[in-house]
Amino acid sequence: MSESGIIIEKLLEQRNFYLNTLKHLDFELVMDTFENDIKNIEQLQTITIDQIKKVEQEIAFLTSKNHEQIQ
Numbered sequence: 001m002s003e004s005g006i007i008i009e010k011l012l013e014q015r016n017f018y019l020n021t022l023k024h025l026d027f028e029l030v031m032d033t034f035e036n037d038i039k040n041i042e043q044l045q046t047i048t049i050d051q052i053k054k055v056e057q058e059i060a061f062l063t064s065k066n067h068e069q070i071q
Contacts, residue, residue: 004062011062015055018048 025045029038 002066004066008059008062008066011055011059015052015059018052018055021048022052 022045025041025048028041
């Protein structure tokens, strides 16, 4: 596997971690009824979504770079 392939694999693992984190945060929102905690959880969700977007942009960049090298 190429170096960029390994990096993409690691980025996919990182994205999966963030997606799993979002699931847990959603569960916390269902279980938590304190206003302060809800605001903190929603803030964490926003940060996590931003991280997912960054990882997906990096994956897209590396994937397109690999595609260009193949052609």
